[in-house]
Amino acid sequence: MSKIYVIHENNEWTEHLNNRLEELGLPYEDWLLENGMVDLTSVPPEGIFYNRMSASSHTRGHRFSPELTSAILSWLEHHGRTVINGSRALQLEVSKVLQYLELEKYGIKTPKTVAAVGKGEILKAAKGFEGKKFITKHNRAGKGLGVQLFDSLEALRNYVEGPTFEEPVDGITLIQEYIESPESFITRCEFVGGKFVYAVRVDTSEGFELCPADACRIDDMFCPVGEEASIPDMFEIREGFTHPVLEKYEQMLAANDIQIAGIEFIEDKDGNIFTYDINTNTNYNSDAEAKSGKYGMLEIANYLGGRLPEAAEV
Template sequence: MRTETVPTIYVIHENDDWMVPLRSAFKTIGVNFVEWHFGNGDTFDFSSIPPQGVFYNRMSASSHTRSHRYAAEHTHAVLEWLELNQRRVVNNSRALALETAVGSYDNAKHETSKSKITKQAQSIFGGDKPFITKHNRSGKGLGVHLFKDVKDLESYLDSDAITVTDEERPVDGVLLLQEYITAPKPEINRAEFINGELTYIVTIDTSNGFELCPADQCQIRTKPMFVIRKNDQFLEDEQVLATKIKKFLIENGIEIAGVEYIRDSQTNELLVYDVNTNTNYNPSAEKVAGEANMMKIAKFLKSELDLLSVEDVEAD
């Protein structure tokens, strides 16, 4: 992997498409950076001392769907090497562990065999309650299916879909069962955090299903799919939830994340169901709202690099 002799920003990733807006932001503010692309098969000498700099982990839980099967595992090893050598890591190894194992949040039951899956579903949801399956290592809505009851799940497990389609099989062999929450409106919310601070909440129209693609082409419809809300538009219970989320992120080494939650139509509670540490933003929605989170990330990383450089000067 390429390194620099002076403290530099290093971005760890495996998807060039998702790097485009961050590259543009770095260029705009005139910051040099190095990409460590973990889909290229490069090697590291873990007996060596890593370069000085700020290391931003943007590894994706869906990396295996882009033929980068072990990119996440390789990233975890590299992050531990960096942390062992006291390097500044943004979204550290604990953050990556949570990104690649949704079941770690302990909000879902997880099973592997067909008999255990149906047995657990029966014991948790009964015979007639709807529920969702999802992959433990997820991303892109992998393995997300809504079942109206256990018999519906049995039919799916008996079908060819889960046995012949690679993306239907959990890459780590773990399939999660999660309660299905009915919202008052067909929408979910995503709170975006940078440097541990809430930047905005985006409300996402889910009337067309679970696909929550952040790309521009997802908004080719009369009603915008993504609508950004700022501080003065947050509800009181959203502000309370944001405080709890911030505490959770700090405790788990997560500095940049998109946290998804939904309102339960039965209890009116806000329920968090996903934390995405490799967050992307919708440029069209940001343009309407006058926001630019990738620019905020670039400036945050630059400020961390500047702080690191000052510490080096003082040490000298």
């Protein structure tokens, strides 16, 4: 019998989806890729395959899970299986450089960004931001890894040459202009089946690391402020949100064969929107969803169920 196969490396982020799949009576199997193998001479099982591999897997001790996932996705696609968020989605998930180039291709404005490898090159790149606030972040990140705010080259030098410097897992540090929101929030737009579902307002007054997952909010040491992160309205769905950028997002997702994603943007004091992150392993905040009556994992489960008949045609 055909199933829905969920590919991932973190059980805490799939629990809510599994519950929804069971609620809808949909057959599924969990593929946890902490480690493993793929026999290239074998044939994949019948079914559809949903890739939820995370760019931040290395922070949970799963350094090579994305590489293993890449091999498995290539194997599945070679055999013509239906893959939700396939190889191209994974490529963008683990590289913000690729994300920004793809966003710009579709007329979506991104912050000025320079990619650098090596501490000396990071300092050299930052000279192009002199006199302005700027941030650093990791190219392969997730959960705001490596995000630091600076207002001077000297402050950056102290960080880069000091003991708290975070070496990116792929070696690439991004130096990026700081876009300041007058109301200290960002907006995350959620898409399922390539179509807009809802937008959530995320309070940034407590910092930059803003993973919406319930597990992150309390248990994950890499998320912003521990248990205090569950303060009321840190995540709030923006009812009735609409903006011309949504159409561009949908075009970009379709062109890259990405069906499920969360895309984040920030708005400056002049109303200009800057998009800075594509999350192909998207999570949702249960408190915000309960207040609005919109449920992302239920949308995903219904979408996967609707795609399941395709597996029988293979």
